[in-house]
Amino acid sequence: MNARERWQRVFRFQSVDRIPNYEFGYWEQLYAEWHQQGLPPEIKDEKSADAYFGLDTKMTVSPRLGLIPPFEVKTLYVKDGRRVYQTAEGVICEVHESGDASIPHYLEFPIKDRASWNEFKERLDPDSPQRQVPNIDEIAERCRLSDVPVGINIGSLLGKPRDWIGFEQTALLAYDDPELLDEIIENQCQLIIQGITPFLERIRFDYAAGWEDICFNSGPLLSPAMLRDFLLPRYRRIADLLRQHGVEVIWTDCDGNIMEIVDIWLEAGYNCMFPIEVRAGSDPVLLRERYGQDVLLLGGVDKMILYQGPEAILAELKRLAPVVEEGGFVPHIDHRVPCGVPLENYLYYHKEKRALLGY
Amino acid sequence: MSYFQQIAQAVIAGKAPDTERLINEAIAAGCNPADIINQGLVAGMEVVADKFKKNEFYVPEVLIAARAMHAGLAIVRPLISDTDVQPLGKVIIGTVKGDLHDIGKKLVAMMLEGAGFEVIDLGIDVSPEKFVEAVREHKPDVLGMSALLTTTMPAMADTIKLLVESGLRDQVKVIVGGAPITDAFAREIGADGYAPDAGSAVDVTKSLVA
Numbered sequence: 001m002n003a004r005e006r007w008q009r010v011f012r013f014q015s016v017d018r019i020p021n022y023e024f025g026y027w028e029q030l031y032a033e034w035h036q037q038g039l040p041p042e043i044k045d046e047k048s049a050d051a052y053f054g055l056d057t058k059m060t061v062s063p064r065l066g067l068i069p070p071f072e073v074k075t076l077y078v079k080d081g082r083r084v085y086q087t088a089e090g091v092i093c094e095v096h097e098s099g100d101a102s103i104p105h106y107l108e109f110p111i112k113d114r115a116s117w118n119e120f121k122e123r124l125d126p127d128s129p130q131r132q133v134p135n136i137d138e139i140a141e142r143c144r145l146s147d148v149p150v151g152i153n154i155g156s157l158l159g160k161p162r163d164w165i166g167f168e169q170t171a172l173l174a175y176d177d178p179e180l181l182d183e184i185i186e187n188q189c190q191l192i193i194q195g196i197t198p199f200l201e202r203i204r205f206d207y208a209a210g211w212e213d214i215c216f217n218s219g220p221l222l223s224p225a226m227l228r229d230f231l232l233p234r235y236r237r238i239a240d241l242l243r244q245h246g247v248e249v250i251w252t253d254c255d256g257n258i259m260e261i262v263d264i265w266l267e268a269g270y271n272c273m274f275p276i277e278v279r280a281g282s283d284p285v286l287l288r289e290r291y292g293q294d295v296l297l298l299g300g301v302d303k304m305i306l307y308q309g310p311e312a313i314l315a316e317l318k319r320l321a322p323v324v325e326e327g328g329f330v331p332h333i334d335h336r337v338p339c340g341v342p343l344e345n346y347l348y349y350h351k352e353k354r355a356l357l358g359y
Numbered sequence: 360m361s362y363f364q365q366i367a368q369a370v371i372a373g374k375a376p377d378t379e380r381l382i383n384e385a386i387a388a389g390c391n392p393a394d395i396i397n398q399g400l401v402a403g404m405e406v407v408a409d410k411f412k413k414n415e416f417y418v419p420e421v422l423i424a425a426r427a428m429h430a431g432l433a434i435v436r437p438l439i440s441d442t443d444v445q446p447l448g449k450v451i452i453g454t455v456k457g458d459l460h461d462i463g464k465k466l467v468a469m470m471l472e473g474a475g476f477e478v479i480d481l482g483i484d485v486s487p488e489k490f491v492e493a494v495r496e497h498k499p500d501v502l503g504m505s506a507l508l509t510t511t512m513p514a515m516a517d518t519i520k521l522l523v524e525s526g527l528r529d530q531v532k533v534i535v536g537g538a539p540i541t542d543a544f545a546r547e548i549g550a551d552g553y554a555p556d557a558g559s560a561v562d563v564t565k566s567l568v569a
Contacts, residue, residue, distance in 0.1 A: 029510075082484075094459060095459070096457070096459070103459060103460045103507060103508075104459060105459035105460070105461065105483055105484075167418075167462055168418075168422060168462075168465075171417075171418045171419035171422050172419065172422055172423065172426075174419045175373065175419055175423050216462075216463070216538075217538050217555070217556070218414070218555070218556040218557075218558075219414050219417065220417065221417070221418055222417055222418070222419060223416075223417040223419070223420070226417075226419070260414065279538075279539070280538065304509075304539070307509075338508075338509045338510070339509065339510045340509055340510060
């Protein structure tokens, strides 16, 4: 059984020789900490770390769904140890000049009103010839021959617009100018559908992966009712297209507490939850209790237990074991492994997780 | 329905123009400006905080309600003296050193202000020294610290330690919150309270100043 067959079978609740072994990733600064604790110096990025820890691989194809052209990335000024710069998406951000880990402080956003949206959307033209991928047939052939799972990136309906508009401004726009927010989301939907179609026509994908990040630890950014109005019909259009082309596993990455909006995704046809942040209130055990085998699960191991040591790690894995055994669940840490986690604990986690996966 | 109830309803619905209109009508009708604040604006925001805590309201509803409250305050504040309306207490709030996020902290500040607290927001990336200096200068009842990252959580303990060393710890209650923070962590570092979300932060703060 190769990795691709293993992936397909586990998400169909069929028997496997072992469960696939994946992880979300690692905070960039963690490598330096772990080098002090014995990690070989050549292990300094996700790819080398995944290989070192013996993880499986997968292949994700990315249609051109971003800004064309992107904004110029440039430093505007440096002051008091902080660097203010413009991102490729036109957002003005502030970060620590030292490169210390933090989410940037956002200062200004490119979409402020309808006029700025009209200017901005020229970079989001679904019909732009630059969105065509010249070597698409070559990519398709590589996917066909792949013995690891093959997936397609299906972009974002609200997460990206939120990044371009700003968190508070998006929340206010939902009340002040819902038509504008709706237009922006619809443009995203058309961009995604037109962008993924040529790939779907050529490649049989094992999964489709979107991204939203529209939840906090207390729930979603907008009310479930609003999300239903703005997003559900569009998620459904995307999911229907994917299903027509045989894609069986569909998720959109969303940190935070997703429990209130899982219904919306499932109703639309997004059947897999990822990364299921436990400390925020999302929970693979509860999801399976509530939705049975209608929900597929990817992630769901509380990252915070990695600080606590073997007893807590073992307890968390045992808690998840019945759901892992039932199938449709590939467990891994519920986000990037955070700084401060001892390498020893992470190695212990892997040892016990491999036992759970059936190695 | 009284003017106060109507003003509270307008705040709850996030209708700033209605809030302004009703306040102007209430003033013309001779209502006490302090009562407009306490029984209208603050009463409305209390309902908003409660609904947010119960997930009946979400961030947009809180933001439009806060906007309506501020629109109302802009009319009423010039009409009252400082002694007419006493805040429930004074709160200093900030995101700890190394952490540049401010969404959660801003929501908490908004909720506290809506509940009738005076809030001094020190912003982001606030060092223990800056927190302590602000406590010395403003003499708040409560100091609130927020952290999004596990790597910046220790700055909360550093700040409390510096408060102790500066002889100020007994003069201020400390609450902490943020995605990676737990009640156990709050107790471990010697904080007086922990709030898992912005709505609960108001309850915890109220209990600390009671």
